[in-house]
Amino acid sequence: MKLPEQVTIYEVGLRDGLQLESKVLTVDEKVEIFSLLQKANVSQIEFGSFVHPKLVPQMANTAAFHEHLRSYPEMNLVALVPNLKGLELAKQTGVKSVNYVFSASNTHNEQNVRQTTEQSLENFKHLSQFASDNEINLNVTVATSFGCPFEGPVPRQRIMNLIEQLLLHNIKRITLADTTGMANPKQVYQLTKEVVNEWNNVEFGCHFHNTRGMGLSNILAGLEAGITVFDASLGGIGGCPFAPGATGNVCTEDVVHMLEEMGVRTSINLDGLIEASHRLGELLEHDLPGQVAKAGKSSRLYPVPNKTTSSLC
Amino acid sequence: MKLPEQVTIYEVGLRDGLQLESKVLTVDEKVEIFSLLQKANVSQIEFGSFVHPKLVPQMANTAAFHEHLRSYPEMNLVALVPNLKGLELAKQTGVKSVNYVFSASNTHNEQNVRQTTEQSLENFKHLSQFASDNEINLNVTVATSFGCPFEGPVPRQRIMNLIEQLLLHNIKRITLADTTGMANPKQVYQLTKEVVNEWNNVEFGCHFHNTRGMGLSNILAGLEAGITVFDASLGGIGGCPFAPGATGNVCTEDVVHMLEEMGVRTSINLDGLIEASHRLGELLEHDLPGQVAKAGKSSRLYPVPNKTTSSLC
Numbered sequence: 086m087k088l089p090e091q092v093t094i095y096e097v098g099l100r101d102g103l104q105l106e107s108k109v110l111t112v113d114e115k116v117e118i119f120s121l122l123q124k125a126n127v128s129q130i131e132f133g134s135f136v137h138p139k140l141v142p143q144m145a146n147t148a149a150f151h152e153h154l155r156s157y158p159e160m161n162l163v164a165l166v167p168n169l170k171g172l173e174l175a176k177q178t179g180v181k182s183v184n185y186v187f188s189a190s191n192t193h194n195e196q197n198v199r200q201t202t203e204q205s206l207e208n209f210k211h212l213s214q215f216a217s218d219n220e221i222n223l224n225v226t227v228a229t230s231f232g233c234p235f236e237g238p239v240p241r242q243r244i245m246n247l248i249e250q251l252l253l254h255n256i257k258r259i260t261l262a263d264t265t266g267m268a269n270p271k272q273v274y275q276l277t278k279e280v281v282n283e284w285n286n287v288e289f290g291c292h293f294h295n296t297r298g299m300g301l302s303n304i305l306a307g308l309e310a311g312i313t314v315f316d317a318s319l320g321g322i323g324g325c326p327f328a329p330g331a332t333g334n335v336c337t338e339d340v341v342h343m344l345e346e347m348g349v350r351t352s353i354n355l356d357g358l359i360e361a362s363h364r365l366g367e368l369l370e371h372d373l374p375g376q377v378a379k380a381g382k383s384s385r386l387y388p389v390p391n392k393t394t395s396s397l398c
Numbered sequence: 399m400k401l402p403e404q405v406t407i408y409e410v411g412l413r414d415g416l417q418l419e420s421k422v423l424t425v426d427e428k429v430e431i432f433s434l435l436q437k438a439n440v441s442q443i444e445f446g447s448f449v450h451p452k453l454v455p456q457m458a459n460t461a462a463f464h465e466h467l468r469s470y471p472e473m474n475l476v477a478l479v480p481n482l483k484g485l486e487l488a489k490q491t492g493v494k495s496v497n498y499v500f501s502a503s504n505t506h507n508e509q510n511v512r513q514t515t516e517q518s519l520e521n522f523k524h525l526s527q528f529a530s531d532n533e534i535n536l537n538v539t540v541a542t543s544f545g546c547p548f549e550g551p552v553p554r555q556r557i558m559n560l561i562e563q564l565l566l567h568n569i570k571r572i573t574l575a576d577t578t579g580m581a582n583p584k585q586v587y588q589l590t591k592e593v594v595n596e597w598n599n600v601e602f603g604c605h606f607h608n609t610r611g612m613g614l615s616n617i618l619a620g621l622e623a624g625i626t627v628f629d630a631s632l633g634g635i636g637g638c639p640f641a642p643g644a645t646g647n648v649c650t651e652d653v654v655h656m657l658e659e660m661g662v663r664t665s666i667n668l669d670g671l672i673e674a675s676h677r678l679g680e681l682l683e684h685d686l687p688g689q690v691a692k693a694g695k696s697s698r699l700y701p702v703p704n705k706t707t708s709s710l711c
Binding site: 086088134136137140141167192196197198199232234235236237266267268269270271272274275295296297298299300301302304305306309336339342343346347348375376377380382383384385386387388389390395396 | 399401447449450453454480505509510511512545547548549550579580581582583584585587588608609610611612613614615617618619622649652655656659660661688689690693695696697698699700701702703708709
């Protein structure tokens with residue numbers, strides 16, 4: 086089992102995670118979680134999105150939240166943008182990195198951003214030019230890369246073609262997203278292996294949900310294929326409001342725990358991450374799906390009970 | 399990614415699963431779940447254990463339950479036994495297959511069955527003789543094979559030595575168990591690969607818990623190493639009352655779903671399994687940890703909403 090020595094975790098809890106929560110966190114609450122993440126050495130954070138504030142009220146304070154983040158120049162702070170208007174708002178706010186998202190599946194893209202995948206690709210040219218003119222780093226996430234909840238399977242060749250067209254422009258990273266948790270490890274291995282082999286000088290990331298319990302096994306499959314960037318959401322919160330059936334991104338502390346247990350470095354302090362997850366649960370006022378924050382790390386040992394618990398008959 | 403074409407699922411929900419539940423299922427309720435499993439084509443079932451009825455009341459009706467199971471001669475119905483007395487009770491009940499469990503870690507074994515691992519191995523000789531004399535199939539589960547909650551890591555060489563000693567006797571199958579969910583995929587791959595390479599004519603199984611979310615990724619690692627038998631628990635219920643911190647075996651329907659999605663056959667009807675899981679949740683009167691029974695299969699498609707849910711700014 087060949088695994089990379091080091092991987093990058095891209096924290097999406099404050100964006101993909103929070104956007105499905107019924108409780109809208111205030112700027113102060115977001116800053117508190119952000120500070121805990123920063124203390125735990127999480128250095129790549131998608132902190133919000135420039136989408137319609139009435140349709141996604143959880144993200145309405147993204148610009149105000151960003152005001153508090155300027156004192157961390159060493160971090161990669163990214164905002165999601167669905168179109169040029171979002172990118173313009175990000176620029177006005179002083180954001181230096183954005184993540185443009187569109188779907189490989191037409192039906193999903195039409196639901197999400199009211200246009201076909203082809204139109205989103207066409208619009209991407211303008212975003213790319215704007216980002217370049219304004220020295221903004223541009224990442225792209227290809228949603229429904231592993232399947233669409235409306236259309237079903239998405240052909241591998243379609244993803245390869247989309248990537249080829251994206252790479253005609255200046256991009257920092259391309260993330261293949263399993264937006265509604267349909268991917269299985271074999272599929273992940275096959276697609277990412279092909280992608281990594283074809284473009285070995287491009288940084289590819291993967292974004293998985295744990296909808297059917299396969300989140301960590303999909304990460305394992307991606308690792309084996311050579312992927313070294315993974316999205317994850319603190320506490321395992323999240324989903325996508327526009328993709329029915331989606332529940333729970335892969336949980337950051339569970340991902341980091343698995344990686345560190347396997348000797349794959351993340352540079353993240355797991356104890357600090359667990360503390361941040363506990364605080365997030367308090368703020369959201371419900372149990373979070375993550376397991377490690379409840380069970381503790383595998384290395385946690387227990388005192389031997391004084392009384393035997395034998396079950397002998 | 400090389401995976402086997404077909405694997406065997408060994409259902410442990412009625413034993414490992416139920417033994418941590420506060421509600422004790424009646425014989426009729428167990429028979430109802432058993433029938434649903436049987437209809438879903440689950441053919442290997444650990445249905446109970448011969449342990450102390452006062453200490454494990456959930457298993458006190460194991461013999462009575464077995465009375466109802468005689469009409470399924472094509473199935474592999476197994477009872478757990480912790481010692482010779484348990485095996486004698488199993489024989490009196492007419493059970494044809496048993497699973498002898500002891501721990502690789504001394505401290506865990508002392509807590510569980512009041513003897514050292516060495517003593518359990520010594521006693522195993524008598525069980526082996528008794529089983530042979532009475533034409534009872536004998537499987538062995540080595541608990542804490544991937545780590546002990548009291549002692550920490552268990553050296554790989556210790557497991558290899560234990561297997562070597564077990565194989566001096568007549569055994570149908572050896573299962574390596576991650577009793578408290580400490581294993582990580584790399585560790586699973588390394589140990590199981592070594593075991594499979596060393597004894598390629600012996601049937602080895604793996605038993606994983608999802609305590610830290612790594613259950614399915616550990617199964618993936620085992621598959622890649624050549625393991626073709628996996629324990630799983632309907633609905634993901636279970637744990638071990640003698641191992642603090644343990645919660646939830648890997649969930650049968652989630653395991654079967656992942657395998658089938660990857661093209662690995664199980665011969666199990668997933669829809670029937672999901673139905674059994676829903677019924678188990680009703681009987682236990684609480685939410686079960688399994689994901690697929692809630693989210694539906696990856697292949698489940700959704701109608702396109704009439705109204706767009708676009709989030710454009």
